[in-house]
Amino acid sequence: MSWLNSVRNALSFGSKPKTTSDNLWHKCKGCEQMVFSKEWEENQYVCPKCDHHDRIGPTERFAELFDEGSWQVIAAPKVTEDPLKFRDTKRYSDRLKTARADTAEVDALVNAHGRIDGHPAVIGVQDFAFMGGSMGLAVGEAFVRGVENAIREHCPYVIFTASGGARMQEGILSLMQMPRSTVAIVMLRDAGLPYIVVLTDPTSGGVMAAYAMLGDIQIAEPRATLAFTGRRVIESTIREKLPDDFQTSEYYLEHGLIDMVVHRHQLKARLATVIGYLTAGEKQAA
Template identity: 45%
Template structure:
């Protein structure tokens, strides 16, 4: 048993004396496991400098580098979801909403605002995955519809940044109606001759993909994003066949004509403003 005893003291510090690494100082890449400081990760726009993995970020982070100098004005900031169906499963919907607010610090799964991007006035709506998986409920649809109305009223381009698990089941038909409502609003934008850019990020699935996410004048995606209606497992079980390698990734969709291009996060602002300038000239 002597094998398991230390003959010398001081080889390691006692458990009581060990200091834990403070949380929030370091980031570990989910893909390649390389560890960098949170500050460095933020400077790289939340993209791994080693393997290029694009971390999930929400509206506040996108707005910080898409709007000039990170300055923007929020629309409908106080709009929140209610429980029209009095949905109750393993957990009441009202409790899920409160939990989502406390966990994310957000009021719902989309944030909308306006400002300038490379000097071009734009209205942007960006989904927040931290709030109940970026699910689309009535508030999400209404805020997107109102953001499009703002773009129409002020003769601005509209940009939609999607990141969602799909329609919010706790609102049933109320959630599904948002697919038609947002699509109809985009028709008005098209008739007014105003450009609409759709940016699909990881993941963009369900009713969001089946409506406004795929209706852009140009559809852009970040590298490696999961994009589709149903998940790969469900598709495989439905058709009873093995899926191609990389199925439902942004690169796969680009190759099969569902996207216009895939762009790294650091190039997004330049690419989108370039398209908007071209649109203004046509």
């Protein structure tokens, strides 16, 4: 392509983007087969060939789970940014700017209030695309804000976890979000409200050691990687070979660590059923 054509393509002056092979097809991370992007999106980002559940962000989650026109995003709380003035190969502040530009989100946890098959609920969704869904001050504060909104609206809080763990750029301040989230969950239970966790791929580290495993009901998407620490670290420590399905949703279910594994297509209906069971007593009292 000539320099002139390159400039013309860059200065499209509002012309519609061209349909190319890059956006027409999606390569599945599970079976590595090529799938029509539209078919993949209409299938809720689940591969129609191998059933691999791809990672999705808050906007897609809310659209899939809430009744149409019933939900509203809860404003992200303001926190101190880059409290340690951290820098590795890049400034932490620059990493935040890049993540915000890529995801259009303020940070890695977004809350929304709405209805699931008529049941009011607050849903929090961690976005792995935002710095690996890492837990820092903003995520901790957003979690507390989500719980406070659930208490105010007198409804369950449902959290969708997807995280590599604590955010290293915030040091000990990120680890402090573990007890903060635990206290928030106690507040929710003192109010007599359900706390439901949906584990998605991947959930690990400090998040797994905190609010990800404290649900009244523990649900997971199929074949999600769920772990506190890495497989190689465990094998080198215990000097044994781990099972092939170790640290997967199915392994956790088999060993009683979670309550159910639910396909994304059935997730809304299952959440509505669970919420209906857990709040039935309150409806009768009302």
